[in-house]
Amino acid sequence: KAGVTQTPRYLIKTRGQQVTLSCSPISGHRSVSWYQQTPGQGLQFLFEYFSETQRNKGNFPGRFSGRQFSNSRSEMNVSTLELGDSALYLCASSLAMGDEQFFGPGTRLTVL
Amino acid sequence: GENVEQHPSTLSVQEGDSAVIKCTYSDSASNYFPWYKQELGKRPQLIIDIRSNVGEKKDQRIAVTLNKTAKHFSLHITETQPEDSAVYFCAASNPPSGSARQLTFGSGTQLTVLP
Numbered sequence: 001k002a003g004v005t006q007t008p009r010y011l012i013k014t015r016g017q018q019v020t021l022s023c024s025p026i027s028g029h030r031s032v033s034w035y036q037q038t039p040g041q042g043l044q045f046l047f048e049y050f051s052e053t054q055r056n057k058g059n060f061p062g063r064f065s066g067r068q069f070s071n072s073r074s075e076m077n078v079s080t081l082e083l084g085d086s087a088l089y090l091c092a093s094s095l096a097m098g099d100e101q102f103f104g105p106g107t108r109l110t111v112l
Numbered sequence: 113g114e115n116v117e118q119h120p121s122t123l124s125v126q127e128g129d130s131a132v133i134k135c136t137y138s139d140s141a142s143n144y145f146p147w148y149k150q151e152l153g154k155r156p157q158l159i160i161d162i163r164s165n166v167g168e169k170k171d172q173r174i175a176v177t178l179n180k181t182a183k184h185f186s187l188h189i190t191e192t193q194p195e196d197s198a199v200y201f202c203a204a205s206n207p208p209s210g211s212a213r214q215l216t217f218g219s220g221t222q223l224t225v226l227p
Contacts, residue, residue: 035217042201042220043156043203043217043220044217045214045215059113102158105154106155
């Protein structure tokens with residue numbers, strides 16, 4: 001079975017721009033979670049989607065949003081980028097809510 | 113919300129020795145505790161997990177223990193090998209309440225196994 005995939009793998013943007021990241025879960029997995037990883041803050045939960053609905057949200061500003069499609073693929077969007085948004089964005093999929101999560105390779109976002 | 117503290121932040125051991133990483137959590141309702149290994153430039157990989165109805169779980173050289181009363185859990189790696197060198201993250205999760213399970217991660221432990 002193919003693992004979790006994320007596109008793009010690397011992205012460079014400038015302050016004020018917006019960005020959309022994509023995550024394709026493992027086939028059959030219906031839950032997708034997003035995390036931000038930075039050296040200073042570690043791994044922080046952004047949100048989780050299940051059946052096209054956001055089920056849980058972490059402590060991030062409204063500039064961070066996401067969605068899930070009927071095929072369980074998920075996208076996250078960050079608007080009005082700030083320098084502090086530079087991070088590795090990881091998505092993780094699980095069979096259902098509450099099951100073990102498997103991570104994708106991440107998207108490395110650099111904001112200049 | 114849940115808060116997870118992880119110690120030590122760095123750990124160096126000689127090849128063949130054991131390594132122990134400890135985590136404490138704050139929310140007594142948490143009932144799922146996974147451990148992830150992240151090698152440099154790679155994704156976190158689940159190496160072992162434990163649920164609150166179990167006190168210990170073992171998988172070859174890796175074991176996890178859970179003390180619900182004290183709200184702490186530990187990762188034990190025996191007979192360490194150079195390929196065990198990586199950053200290890202613990203996490204804790206609240207039970208779902210008609211909603212999703214949210215993983216709260218510890219700050220990570222950089223384990224270095226010296227040959």
